[in-house]
Amino acid sequence: xxxxxxxxxxxxxxxxxxxxxxxxxxxMSFKAKNDFPVSLSQSLYTNNGVLITKNDYEIIHHFNxxxxxxxxxxxxxxxxxxxxxxxxxxLEKLVKEYKGDGIVNLSIxxxxxxxxxxxLIINITGKEWEVNGDIIKxxxxx
Amino acid sequence: MWxxxxxxxxxxxxxxxxxxxxxxxTVSANRLATPVSLTSVVSTxxxxxxxxxxxxxxxxxxxQVTDTYSNVTKTSSSHMNDIEKTIFDNTEGDKNKAVKDVKxxxxxxxxxxxxxxxxxxxxxxxxxxxx
Numbered sequence: 592x593x594x595x596x597x598x599x600x601x602x603x604x605x606x607x608x609x610x611x612x613x614x615x616x617x618x619m620s621f622k623a624k625n626d627f628p629v630s631l632s633q634s635l636y637t638n639n640g641v642l643i644t645k646n647d648y649e650i651i652h653h654f655n656x657x658x659x660x661x662x663x664x665x666x667x668x669x670x671x672x673x674x675x676x677x678x679x680x681x682l683e684k685l686v687k688e689y690k691g692d693g694i695v696n697l698s699i700x701x702x703x704x705x706x707x708x709x710x711l712i713i714n715i716t717g718k719e720w721e722v723n724g725d726i727i728k729x730x731x732x733x
Numbered sequence: 734m735w736x737x738x739x740x741x742x743x744x745x746x747x748x749x750x751x752x753x754x755x756x757x758x759t760v761s762a763n764r765l766a767t768p769v770s771l772t773s774v775v776s777t778x779x780x781x782x783x784x785x786x787x788x789x790x791x792x793x794x795x796x797q798v799t800d801t802y803s804n805v806t807k808t809s810s811s812h813m814n815d816i817e818k819t820i821f822d823n824t825e826g827d828k829n830k831a832v833k834d835v836k837x838x839x840x841x842x843x844x845x846x847x848x849x850x851x852x853x854x855x856x857x858x859x860x861x862x863x864x
Binding site for chain 2: 596603619621623628629644645697702
């Protein structure tokens with residue numbers, strides 16, 4: 592058997608064994624830093640402190656966008672990826688575009704994204720974060 | 734022939750070990766009427782008096798085990814409603830209560846080899862009284 596070929600196989604086996612010992616952790620966090628109100632629920636408080644419930648506004652646009660973040664190394668120490676800046680920019684752009692007063696029903700999902708063939712060297716964890724929500728316009732009489 | 738078998742085995746192993754990334758999970762509270770604000774708008778408001786009661790956190794987790802060879806997926810029960818339940822239990826439907834400064838965290842664990850993964854979603858925020 593060719594010696595180099597044997598070494599290559601041995602290297603692959605070692606890498607594969609090393610990879611199977613890894614714990615890969617992908618951690619994402621988000622905190623809104625906008626001037627307009629952003630709520631996870633159906634209601635929100637305006638900057639003037641007025642409680643706005645679902646009867647006080649109309650949904651002018653339902654949005655959905657994705658953020659891609661890839662962790663290139665095994666996250667043994669639980670490195671946190673802060674996607675706040677990416678998301679806040681996108682939210683601000685949407686509210687400006689539709690001239691909305693705020694965002695309600697915000698939800699964040701993790702979506703599976705698999706990278707094949709990477710396990711032999713390092714465990715690349717590909718993840719996609721999906722953001723959903725509604726841009727609202729507060730009724731004039733409120 | 735056995736050489737090809739070894740290379741093919743390594744290829745399969747490589748695919749199997751990278752497959753688990755944790756199942757999809759959504760963090761939301763859109764069935765609640767209580768304001769769950771991701772910003773600090775309530776505290777910056779001068780017209781309303783607010784006082785912080787306590788810090789609260791909600792939690793949801795979802796685990797999945799997939800046999801990559803037989804392609805059979807087994808999923809554990811989802812505890813998605815725990816986030817909404819925590820907020821509801823703390824606010825008790827009181828219109829003068831709200832949650833502000835909410836931080837959302839999603840954590841995906843991939844376990845070695847064929848054990849697959851789990852996804853955890855959590856929120857942290859401050860429960861406040863608005864007068």
